[in-house]
Amino acid sequence: MCLAVPGKVTSIDGNQADVDFGGVVRKVNVSLVEATVGEWVVVHAGFAIEKMDEEEAKETLELWNDLLDQEEEL
Amino acid sequence: MFRLRNEVAAQRILDSIRKEDVNLRFMHVCGTHQDTLVRFGLDPMLREVGIEIRQGPGCPVCVTTTAEVANAIALAEAGRTIAVFGDMLKVPTPIGSLGDAKARGHDVRIVYSVEDAVRLSSEVKHMVFMGIGFETTSPTTAAVMVEKLPDNFSVYSCHRLLPPALHAIINMGEFRIDGLIEPGHVSAIIGVDPYQVFSTKYGIPQVVTGFEPLDLLMAVHMLVKQIKEGRAQVENEYGRLVKKEGNPKAIKLLERVFRPVDSAWRGFPMIPQSAYDLKEEFDDHNARLVHEDVLKDRPPVEEEHRGCRCGEVLRGIIESHECPAFGKGCTPRYPMGPCMVSREGGCNIAFRYQGKM
Ligand code: SF4
Numbered sequence: 300m301c302l303a304v305p306g307k308v309t310s311i312d313g314n315q316a317d318v319d320f321g322g323v324v325r326k327v328n329v330s331l332v333e334a335t336v337g338e339w340v341v342v343h344a345g346f347a348i349e350k351m352d353e354e355e356a357k358e359t360l361e362l363w364n365d366l367l368d369q370e371e372e373l
Numbered sequence: 374m375f376r377l378r379n380e381v382a383a384q385r386i387l388d389s390i391r392k393e394d395v396n397l398r399f400m401h402v403c404g405t406h407q408d409t410l411v412r413f414g415l416d417p418m419l420r421e422v423g424i425e426i427r428q429g430p431g432c433p434v435c436v437t438t439t440a441e442v443a444n445a446i447a448l449a450e451a452g453r454t455i456a457v458f459g460d461m462l463k464v465p466t467p468i469g470s471l472g473d474a475k476a477r478g479h480d481v482r483i484v485y486s487v488e489d490a491v492r493l494s495s496e497v498k499h500m501v502f503m504g505i506g507f508e509t510t511s512p513t514t515a516a517v518m519v520e521k522l523p524d525n526f527s528v529y530s531c532h533r534l535l536p537p538a539l540h541a542i543i544n545m546g547e548f549r550i551d552g553l554i555e556p557g558h559v560s561a562i563i564g565v566d567p568y569q570v571f572s573t574k575y576g577i578p579q580v581v582t583g584f585e586p587l588d589l590l591m592a593v594h595m596l597v598k599q600i601k602e603g604r605a606q607v608e609n610e611y612g613r614l615v616k617k618e619g620n621p622k623a624i625k626l627l628e629r630v631f632r633p634v635d636s637a638w639r640g641f642p643m644i645p646q647s648a649y650d651l652k653e654e655f656d657d658h659n660a661r662l663v664h665e666d667v668l669k670d671r672p673p674v675e676e677e678h679r680g681c682r683c684g685e686v687l688r689g690i691i692e693s694h695e696c697p698a699f700g701k702g703c704t705p706r707y708p709m710g711p712c713m714v715s716r717e718g719g720c721n722i723a724f725r726y727q728g729k730m
Contacts, residue, residue, distance in 0.1 A: 302405050302717075303509065303558045328488060330516050331623045341561065341614055344458070344506075345486025346513040349561040349620050355613035 303343035305351050308334050318342060379587055383418075386590045391422040393597050398549055399424065400542070400689055402431030402535060403556035404717020405584050411726045413586040424593055427548075427689035430538045431556060433506040434460045434715035435687055436638040439676050441531045442466050445503050447671040448529070448664055449479040454497040456482045456490035458505065460715045463708055467674045487517050487528075494523040501660045504530045509558040511649055512623035515630040518655055529660035530649055534633060535559050536567045537647035543575055547690050552596035554589070555581040557611045562627075564619025565607050572605040583611040630655065639676075639711065640684030681710035686719045693720040700724060 306318040306327070314330040318340060328346045340347035401407070407428045410416045419426060430436050443466050449455045455471065462472040462483065475481035480497065484490045490502040500523070504514040511532040518528070535556070543550065555568055560581045571577045578599035582592035591610050599606060609615055627649070636648030651659045661668065677684060681703070682696040693699050693712065703709040705721055712718035716725075 303561075328486075328513075328516065331512055331620060331626070333622070341558070343509050343558060344513050345488055346516065348509060348512065348558065348623065349614055349616075352613050358612065 303341045303348060305339055305341050308336050308338050308340060308347075311336060316340075316347070318347070382587055383415075383590055386587075386594050387418055387422055390419075390424065390594060390597055393423075393601055395423045395597060395600070397424055397551040397597065397600065399426045399552040399554055399593065399596060400429045400550050401426060401554035401556070402429040402539065403554075403559070404428075404432045404715065404722070405558070406431070406554060406556065406582075406589060407717065407719060407722050409584050409586055409589055411722050415586055415589060419590075419593060424597075426554070426593075427692070428686075428719045429542055429689045430638060430640065430687045431507075431535075432687070432712065432715050432717040432719070433510065433533065434458075434464060435683060435711040435718045436533060436538075436640070437461070437464070437505050437531050437711070438637050438639055439466045439674050439678075440637075441503075441529075442471065443468055443674045444668055444671060445501075445529065446471055446474050448501050448660070448667055449474045449481050451664070451667040452480075453499040453501050453664060453667070454480040454482060454493070455501050455503060456484045456493060457503045458485075459483045460717070461503065461505065463714045464711045465678060465708060465714075467678075487514050491517055491522065491526055494526040498525060499664070500526045501664065502526070502528050504528050504532050507533055507535045507556075507559050508562045508627070509556075511631065512562055512620075512626055515623075515626040518630045518651070518658065519626065522658055524657075527658045527660040527663045528651060528655075530631070530651055532631070532649040533636070533638065534647050534649065536563070537633075537644050538638065538641070539568075539571060541641055541644045541647070542688060543571065543577070545688065547688060550577060551600065553577055553579040554592050554596070555579055555607070557581060557583045557588075557615060560609075560611065560615045560619070562620050562623045564624075565609055565615065565617045566619075568607045572607055576605045578605045579607045581607065581609045581611050581615050583614065637676075638687075640687035678709050683710035683712040683718075683720070686712050693723040696720070700727070 306320040310317045316329045318327040339351035494500040580592040582588045631649035633646040685691045708714045712720040
């Protein structure tokens, strides 16, 4: 139920947007977010519930990598 | 599956937890977390390093009560069209399931989104959308309520709020909770603040996290670290999606459309202010009122199927395989309880990935 899948917004028309899920494009309601074309959103039950922050995504990866490096030093 | 680097990372995280030499019990409240834990075999790996993780009441289909499902069936039998998310169809009740009602020729539609239900209204006499789900899903219902709606469309709101359930389970004190893993997608809506009280008032460390195997392992690592350092805070591992303040647009909509009411959950007799009913402004589209004549005449049903221990699974007291019916009298094909029906239910997940346990 709370499963939500990330996809990239390819076009917007009012509340409806085309979102590309790795090649499969679906209509998604974007009224809950302020999304623009090219941004990543996470979609649940036909609605984008939040935007995915690319900078933060990178930071998460860095966090994981940092942890790896730290442990490597031990 | 794990990419190689992830596997290395996972091993490192596990090793560092092992070094702490702990024996801890955490709870999460999300079917998707449970899926990740079991599918990737994290559960046994974590046990080996002293961490046991239980799924609490985090499965919307499972926590929906038998009475609510029976109401939906009664509405279908009375000639209303019921639109539900697919997982609801097979939930058994003493008067059968919604799927049985459909098989008897009543109009039960599976929808993927509340918008599908609104669209289908033009084809039927009375459309009732059964809205289930936590704060991840309730904003989608709220979003259509503020639009122009067909006159024959109504919502039977069975939406639940997650934080009151956490309150309930902590206060019941049926078992020790050393840390809470908070659900990423509920948190994307409500933000981080609603969890603060569980750290300040009850001293429970918490981490909001995502759904990759590494997200969960990181969350466990962060919880262990908090405990070792004597801290109890809400940390956010899922910053790529979850903002501290949540999604303000969605929160505003929830406040405009819904009012919290006391409600039973499966396994919980009553949790104060834990469900969303529609505000008065939406009375014309509130199925509880529009179809009151049908609902008030429904004969009472027994809440739990005899022998089914879903309630205890949802309170985290037992694990699915401890239920004597698990995999015997109860399978996804012939489920005795919703925990075996829903793909987010602990019993269904345990059954599907049995080899990995
Ligand atoms: S295995 Fe079946 S009967 Fe047992 S608790 Fe789970 S759903 Fe209920």
